[in-house]
Amino acid sequence: MSIRNLNVVRPLIVTAAMLVSTNVAEADYPAWSSGTTYAAGARVIHVGAHKVFQSTQDGNVGKDPTTTAGxxxxVGATNRWKVFDRSVSSQTAQASTIQYRLRPGQAITSLSALNLIGATSMRVRVIDPTYGTVYDKTVDLSRVPVSVGWWEWFFGERRAATQAVLMDIPSFPGADVLIDFTGSALLAVGVLLLGQLRTFGLGVKSGARVGIQDYSRKERTEFGDVVVVERAFAKRASFSLLLTAAEVDAFNAFLAEVRAKPCLWIGSGRYESTTVYGFYKSFDIVISYYDYADSELELEGLT
Structure with missing residues (x-):
């Protein structure tokens, strides 16, 4: 019994040229200036790299952070660009609304937002210069009860969605993609991922395994007390696929191409935990039958 086909999105690398507009300011720290002397610990933004750097010594003057070692x-990407870095835990944060307008310059068939906090809705529009608005969908991200029942509805715990995945975006290479998030004062988005969807297999078999790899530190002192330092975690998943003979070579070649590139792996739209943004650790294809083959895929997410 299968859950659904395996869907994979190889993310588009978003460049400054693709960013048409956004309401997220790039003002985390002052912009680096070649004529300013920086003390140890001072932080600046390199506007061209869209990254934050911290000075390692006093009397730091005229040293370009992107080209001068030592x-x-x-430190990381600026707040505006954290949604496009390769980290799930780093988030672009801004109260109430976060908006991006992108011009990818190629067809986009999938868009995902991961590690959402405080979001109540996400609206995605695709506007083509010739055909106008060809796609307009709003995803409700409101908090819902974790259990069914009247008591749970009124008094029980509520949980908000932490991700939104759209896989039905029409192909218009010259179109702009507009993404609008609304939410609370704690609104934050970890990853904004655009790309072209690839589908493999007749289905992900039942028995898929999901979990996390926790990087928190848990140690006991000499007195027996437990010291816990909470750190990031990465999602894990293990899928078994049934492939047709015709897609064995294509699947093998695709995995070879993305061996060092993080992708979005979607095992089932029913379970959030089967969506992993990261790398595959290993895969095996067993040509069990003349027309079909079995495949085992181990995935490890980014922190």
């Missing part, structure tokens, strides 16, 4: 350490 004077700067990279």
């Amino acid at each position: 004077f700067w350490v990279e």
Whole structure:
């Protein structure tokens, strides 16, 4: 018994040229200036790289953070660009609304938002210069009860969706893609991922395994007390697929191409936990039958 086909999205690398507009300011820290002297610990934004750097020593002047080693350490992407870095845990945060307008320059068939906090809705529009608005969908991300029943509805715990995955975007290479998030004062988005959807297999078999790899530190002191330092975690998943003979070579070649590239792996739309943004650890294809083959896929998500 299968859950659904395996869907994979190889993310488009979003560049500054693709960003038409956004309401997220790039003002985390002052912009780096070649004529300013920075003390140890001072942080700046390199506008061209869209990254934050921290000075490692006093008297730091005229040293470009992107080209001079030893004077700067990279902290990470700016708040505006955190949704496009390769980290799920780093988030673009802004109260109430977050908006992006992108011009990918190629057909996009899938769009996903991961690690959402405080979001109540996500609206995605595709606007073509010739045909106008060809796609307009709003995803409700409101908190819902975790259990069924009248008591749970009024008094029970409610859980908000932490991701939104759209796989029905029409192909218009010249169109702009507009993404609008609305939410609370704690609104934050971890990953905004666009790409072309690839589908493999006749189905992900029942028995799929999901979990996490926790990088928190849990140690006992000499007195027996437990010291816990909470850190990031990464999702894990293990899928068994049934492939047709005709797609064995294509699946094998695709996995070889993305061996060092993070992708979005979607095992089932029913279970959020089967959506993993990261790499595959290993895969095996067993040509069990003349017309069909079995495949085992181990996935490890990004933190």
